[in-house]
Each structure stands twice: as C-alpha cells, then as structure tokens.
Amino acid sequence: MKIRFLMLLFSIVISLLTIWKPAAAISGTTPNDSLFSQQWGLNNINTVGADINILEAWDIEPGDPNVIVAIIDMGFDLTHTDLQNNIWKNPGEIPENGIDDDQNGYIDDIIGWDFVNQSEGYEDDGNDYKDEDNDPTLSQSSHGNEVFGVIGATMNNAIGIAGVTGRCKMMLIRAGYINTQGKAVLSGAAIIKGIIYATDNGASVINISSGSNKYSNSYHDVLKYAIDHGVVITCSAGNEGSNTPVYPAAYNLDGLISVGASTDEDQPARFSNRGDWVDVSAPGQHIVSTMNNDRYGQIHGTSFSAPIVAGIAALLVSHYPDWTPAQIHDRIMATVDVLESLKDANATSGRVNAYRALLNTDINDAGNTGGGNNATNDAEQPAPGVSANDDGGGGGGGCFLSITRESAIDRILPKGVFE
Ligand SMILES: [Ca+2]
Numbered sequence: 001m002k003i004r005f006l007m008l009l010f011s012i013v014i015s016l017l018t019i020w021k022p023a024a025a026i027s028g029t030t031p032n033d034s035l036f037s038q039q040w041g042l043n044n045i046n047t048v049g050a051d052i053n054i055l056e057a058w059d060i061e062p063g064d065p066n067v068i069v070a071i072i073d074m075g076f077d078l079t080h081t082d083l084q085n086n087i088w089k090n091p092g093e094i095p096e097n098g099i100d101d102d103q104n105g106y107i108d109d110i111i112g113w114d115f116v117n118q119s120e121g122y123e124d125d126g127n128d129y130k131d132e133d134n135d136p137t138l139s140q141s142s143h144g145n146e147v148f149g150v151i152g153a154t155m156n157n158a159i160g161i162a163g164v165t166g167r168c169k170m171m172l173i174r175a176g177y178i179n180t181q182g183k184a185v186l187s188g189a190a191i192i193k194g195i196i197y198a199t200d201n202g203a204s205v206i207n208i209s210s211g212s213n214k215y216s217n218s219y220h221d222v223l224k225y226a227i228d229h230g231v232v233i234t235c236s237a238g239n240e241g242s243n244t245p246v247y248p249a250a251y252n253l254d255g256l257i258s259v260g261a262s263t264d265e266d267q268p269a270r271f272s273n274r275g276d277w278v279d280v281s282a283p284g285q286h287i288v289s290t291m292n293n294d295r296y297g298q299i300h301g302t303s304f305s306a307p308i309v310a311g312i313a314a315l316l317v318s319h320y321p322d323w324t325p326a327q328i329h330d331r332i333m334a335t336v337d338v339l340e341s342l343k344d345a346n347a348t349s350g351r352v353n354a355y356r357a358l359l360n361t362d363i364n365d366a367g368n369t370g371g372g373n374n375a376t377n378d379a380e381q382p383a384p385g386v387s388a389n390d391d392g393g394g395g396g397g398g399c400f401l402s403i404t405r406e407s408a409i410d411r412i413l414p415k416g417v418f419e
Pocket residue numbers: 093100101102103104105106107108109
C-alpha cells in the first residue's frame with residue numbers, strides 16, 4: 001500500500017521577484033558581492049553584533065570546494081548566475097550517455113536527482129510530476145533557489161549575495177511539486193529517497209526546510225542512517241509560532257540540528273516555532289536570497305534559518321573534517337550567543353555564531369549546553385526497518401509514512417504566503 005506523505009515548506013515570501021540594481025562593490029575584508037551589505041544575517045551593519053559573525057569566520061575557513069551540501073527541496077533553477085558555479089558535479093558520471101557510469105543506481109545523475117513521482121491525479125502537463133529523473137529543476141517555485149543562495153551562493157564574484165559557505169558544492173535533490181490545489185508541497189517518500197541518495201553519494205550536510213507534525217519511524221530511521229554515515233542534518237523548526245514539535249526538526253538525534261528564526265535585532269521571529277525541541281536560532285527574517293530567473297528577493301521563514309546553520313556546518317566540516325555529526329551538532333549549540341531575548345526560543349537560548357563555532361578550541365570543550373536536542377522518548381521503538389537499500393533504488397517503493405495529504409495541506413499552508 002502506498003501512502004502519500006507530504007511535507008510543507010517553511011517560508012514566507014514577502015517581496016517576490018524584487019530585482020536589485022547592482023551596487024558598488026564593497027572592498028576590504030568584506031566580499032564584493034553587490035548585495036552583501038543587505039545580508040544582515042551574515043554581517044549586520046545596523047544592529048551591530050546581531051549576526052552570525054561571518055567575516056571573522058571566513059578568516060578561519062571560507063569553505064572547502066570538496067565539501068558537499070545536499071539540499072532536499074522543491075526544485076531548482078540551475079541557470080542562476082550566482083548559483084551555477086557551486087552546483088555539485090558527480091565526478092563518476094558521464095553526462096547524457098544513458099549509462100549509470102558510477103553504478104550508484106541512477107543513470108546520468110550529474111548534479112543530483114529528481115525523486116518526485118506522483119503517479120495518481122496528475123496529468124502530464126509539462127510540469128514533471130511523474131517519474132523520477134536526473135533533472136531536479138522546477139520553474140514554478142523559487143524556494144529551492146532561495147535555500148541554495150543562503151547556503152552557497154558564489155561569494156566574491158561581484159554580483160548578488162554570498163552564501164554562508166560560498167565555496168562548498170550543492171547537491172540538488174528535488175522532492176517538491178505544485179499539487180492539484182496549486183500549492184507547493186514536498187513528498188515524504190521523495191525526501192527519504194533523497195536522504196539516502198545524498199548519504200550514499202558524498203554529502204556531508206543535508207538541509208531540509210520542510211516538515212509536518214507527524215512523527216514517522218521511517219523518517220527518523222533514515223535520518224539516523226545518514227548521521228551514522230557522517231552526515232549532519234539541518235532542519236527548519238516551522239512557521240506556526242507554536243511550541244508543538246515539528247518533524248523532522250524535532251527528531252531526537254545527536255547530529256540533527258533544529259533551527260528557529262531570529263530577527264535583525266536578535267529577537268525571536270514572531271512566526272518561528274519555539275521550545276526545547278528547537279536547538280538554536282538563526283537569522284530568518286528579511287533574508288535576501290537568489291530566486292528563479294536570475295532574480296533576488298527578500299524572504300522570511302525558518303526555511304532560511306536552517307540553511308544558515310547548514311552553511312556553518314559545512315564550514316566546520318571543511319575545517320575539522322574528522323569531526324562527527326554529533327560533534328558538529330554539539331559545537332554549534334555550545335557556541336551560540338546566549339541572549340535573554342531567545343530564552344524561550346530554543347534549548348540553548350541562543351543565536352548561532354559561525355566564528356565562535358570555528359575557533360580552534362578543543363572539541364572536548366564543545367560539550368553540553370543546557371537542554372540539547374531533547375524531547376527524548378524512551379518508549380519509542382525503531383521501525384521494523386527502513387530499509388535504506390530497498391528505499392534508495394528508486395522505483396516508487398511504498399513509503400510508510402502516516403501523514404495524509406489533507407492534513408498536511410490544511411495545517412500548514414496559509415493562503416497566499418507561498419509562491
Ligand atoms: Ca550514476
């Protein structure tokens with residue numbers, strides 16, 4: 001039996017398709033990207049200090065091009081000038097020869113994969129709902145590009161923005177589509193396959209900016225599979241302004257970082273979910289990022305807070321390649337700027353600080369920070385096996401997840417806030 005499972009995006013686009021004119025390049029210690037002065041989350045020129053301290057972090061580690069971040073999201077526009085240089089290329093795959101050269105189970109997977117495979121209720125109208133393929137593009141939503149830009153827009157190329165890493169490479173995994181009601185949703189089955197693909201093909205970090213209130217043993221176990229294989233997971237806490245746990249962010253895994261949104265004045269964003277099941281806050285309001293069709297826009301949502309932490313995790317992997325996901329998780333939590341304003345926002349009462357995370361202190365110093373990623377549930381039993389192998393091969397295999405399409409759509413998607 002195939003159970004459809006849909007996840008929802010955690011973003012609110014407040015200024016669609018804004019096109020900025022290039023500004024004069026900034027020189028000195030800042031990168032010359034023309035919109036960098038508006039990237040308050042990286043370097044706040046109005047409320048000084050309410051940022052992740054990226055300039056000092058980059059002095060230590062700007063990111064290793066060999067480190068791969070997988071973005072599991074709606075879909076992407078690969079033509080964006082500020083993104084295309086940082087798209088991962090599968091070194092073992094010869095493009096367009098119809099052969100699975102690296103024998104990973106995916107033919108001509110040169111930049112990632114499109115796991116969307118909606119077999120029921122979707123006509124073939126050109127928007128590619130059916131059948132997995134090697135092309136993770138989606139023209140109908142900019143959400144994937146927005147996440148990509150926050151993590152990994154090309155830095156110091158004189159245009160647009162700089163990603164937190166700016167140099168690491170992004171593996172692009174499409175799991176989303178516009179449903180029959182015209183809403184942007186992600187398939188849980190596709191996400192799970194994407195996590196396995198990313199893990200098995202070299203990703204060090206996976207960002208997931210979507211979720212729902214439903215606990216799934218299978219989803220939990222596939223994330224554990226990724227972490228056990230050295231992958232750090234970053235997840236958005238969601239935008240309901242609620243304490244109710246949202247998954248995958250709330251899965252209790254040491255190696256999964258749950259991220260809420262903070263503002264340019266280091267306040268908790270009103271829309272951000274909160275509570276001890278959230279690990280940290282990161283900038284998530286008035287974020288400038290890349291959109292489809294070579295545009296830039298201003299957006300907000302925890303969808304863009306998790307990618308900031310994904311970028312910091314990628315910097316840590318670049319600089320401390322031997323660290324485990326648990327160590328990276330603990331270090332990021334242990335080095336937040338603790339703020340009274342965030343005491344109810346998350347387990348650390350803090351907003352992430354990339355510089356402090358990278359400082360060369362003994363890993364053993366990066367210890368406990370209060371609550372940790374808690375919400376422990378000892379009664380919980382592992383699923384009778386997510387079978388990573390069975391799931392990973394494509395082929396539509398039933399996904400065991402228990403949320404229904406109706407509940408997902410009705411719960412999270414308020415009218416008019418999604419592209
Ligand atoms: Ca292949």
